[in-house]
Amino acid sequence: MAKRTGYTPNAARGAALRRATDAGLVAAANIVTRSVKLRFRERDQGYTTGDYAHTMGGVASTITQSEPHDAEGVRRVTIGTNKRSPEGYSYPLAWELGHVNVAMGDQGNDASSLATRSVGSFQRVETFRPALDENRDLARAAFARTVKRFLRQGALPSAD
Amino acid sequence: MPTDGTTAQLTALIAYLLAFAPRGGGPTIGATLGGRLWAIRAPDDAVYPHGTLRFTGGGQAGDDSGSRKEGRIELKLLGRPLKQSIAVEYAADVAEQAFLKYSTNEHGLLDVRALVLRETLEPPPFPGDRSVAHVHAVWAYSWWPNYRTQYAIVVGDAP
Numbered sequence: 001m002a003k004r005t006g007y008t009p010n011a012a013r014g015a016a017l018r019r020a021t022d023a024g025l026v027a028a029a030n031i032v033t034r035s036v037k038l039r040f041r042e043r044d045q046g047y048t049t050g051d052y053a054h055t056m057g058g059v060a061s062t063i064t065q066s067e068p069h070d071a072e073g074v075r076r077v078t079i080g081t082n083k084r085s086p087e088g089y090s091y092p093l094a095w096e097l098g099h100v101n102v103a104m105g106d107q108g109n110d111a112s113s114l115a116t117r118s119v120g121s122f123q124r125v126e127t128f129r130p131a132l133d134e135n136r137d138l139a140r141a142a143f144a145r146t147v148k149r150f151l152r153q154g155a156l157p158s159a160d
Numbered sequence: 161m162p163t164d165g166t167t168a169q170l171t172a173l174i175a176y177l178l179a180f181a182p183r184g185g186g187p188t189i190g191a192t193l194g195g196r197l198w199a200i201r202a203p204d205d206a207v208y209p210h211g212t213l214r215f216t217g218g219g220q221a222g223d224d225s226g227s228r229k230e231g232r233i234e235l236k237l238l239g240r241p242l243k244q245s246i247a248v249e250y251a252a253d254v255a256e257q258a259f260l261k262y263s264t265n266e267h268g269l270l271d272v273r274a275l276v277l278r279e280t281l282e283p284p285p286f287p288g289d290r291s292v293a294h295v296h297a298v299w300a301y302s303w304w305p306n307y308r309t310q311y312a313i314v315v316g317d318a319p
Contacts, residue, residue, distance in 0.1 A: 087285050097281060097296050098236065100289035120289050121204055122238075133217045 020150035021075055022068040027146040028139035029077040033065045035131040036079065047095045047125050059083050059092055079128065098124035165307050166215060169267045170199050173233070174213050180258035189258075192251045193237075202238070209239035209247045209293075221302070225312040229303045233259075233272065237295040242283065245293030252278065252295045259299050268305040275299050 040060035047059065062083040068075055081092045102120040132139075174197050178190035189197065189211075196202070196210035218231035235255055237248040262272040281294040 085285055089282065089285050091284065093281070094284040094288055097279065097294075099281075099284050099294070100238070100240075100292045101287050102289045120287075122202065129217065133219070136219070 020147045023150050024143040024147040025068045025077045028143040029065050031139045032132050032135050033079050035135050037063050039127050095125050182254050189251045189254050209244045211237040227308040233299045233301050235297045239293035241291045242293050248293050248295045252297050270303040273300040
C-alpha cells in the first residue's frame with residue numbers, strides 16, 4: 001500500500017498546537033509585562049508612596065510572568081508581582097484595588113468620626129489592568145503571529 | 161432617538177442595584193448602604209458603609225456595525241469598622257443576584273454577563289486603615305449604546 005504523505009496523526013497535531021499556543025501566550029504576555037514595567041518606571045504612573053513609588057523602582061523589578069499553565073479550564077499566563085510588605089501583605093494589591101490610607105487623612109479624630117467615617121483618604125493607582133486593556137490588540141496580534149509561525153515552521157511532525 | 165450615554169447608564173444601574181429586592185427576602189442594597197452608592201468614587205468624608213460603581217476597560221467588540229461595547233462593571237464596597245464587613249458582604253451578595261441574567265434596554269441594550277471577580281480584601285498593614293472592610297466585585301458587560309447604534313447602517317441610509 002502506498003504510504004500516505006502529509007498525514008499527521010491527531011495526537012501529534014494536538015501536541016504541535018499546544019506548543020504553538022504556549023509560544024503565542026508567552027509572546028502576548030511579554031508585551032503586557034513590558035508595558036507594566038514601563039508604567040512603573042515612568043513618572044506619575046507608579047504607586048505614590050514609600051518604596052513603591054516610581055522613584056525607587058520598587059515594583060518594576062518585581063514583575064513576574066509565569067510559564068503557560070492550565071487554570072480554570074483554559075491555558076493562561078499570569079502576570080503579577082512578588083512584592084510584599086515585611087508582614088507578607090501584597091501592597092501592590094492594595095494599590096491596584098484601592099485602600100484607605102490613615103497617614104493621608106484629615107477627616108477628624110473625634111470618637112464619632114472614628115466610628116463611622118474615614119480617617120484617611122481613599123487611594124488607588126491601577127497599573128496592571130490598564131496595561132492589559134491598552135495592549136490587548138498588540139498582544140492578540142503577537143499571539144496570532146507566533147502561533148502561525150510555529151505551525152508553519154514544520155513544527156508539525158510528520159508521521160512518516 | 162435618545163442618545164444619552166455612559167453617565168445615564170451608570171446612574172440607571174446604581175438606581176437598579178439600590179432598589180433590587182432579593183427574591184429570598186432581606187433588605188435591599190439601598191437599605192444596607194443607606195443609599196450611599198456613588199458613581200466612580202465616594203466623597204472623602206463619606207459615612208460607612210458605602211460603595212461605588214463604575215465602568216472600566218471598555219472597548220469596541222464584535223461585528224455589529226461596530227456598535228457593540230464590551231467591558232467591565234466594577235462594584236466597590238467599603239465598611240468601617242471591620243464589623244461592617246457583614247453588611248458589605250451582604251450587599252455584594254445582593255448585587256450578584258441583581259446582576260444575575262440582567263438585561264436592560266433603557267439606554268441601549270445592556271447585558272450583564274458573568275461575575276468575573278469577587279474579592280474580599282484583607283485590611284492592609286499601616287499606613288493602610290486596618291479597620292476597613294473592603295469587597296470588590298467585577299462583572300463583564302456587553303452594551304449597544306444608543307449613541308453608537310444610531311449610526312448603524314440601514315438600507316438607503318449610509319452613515
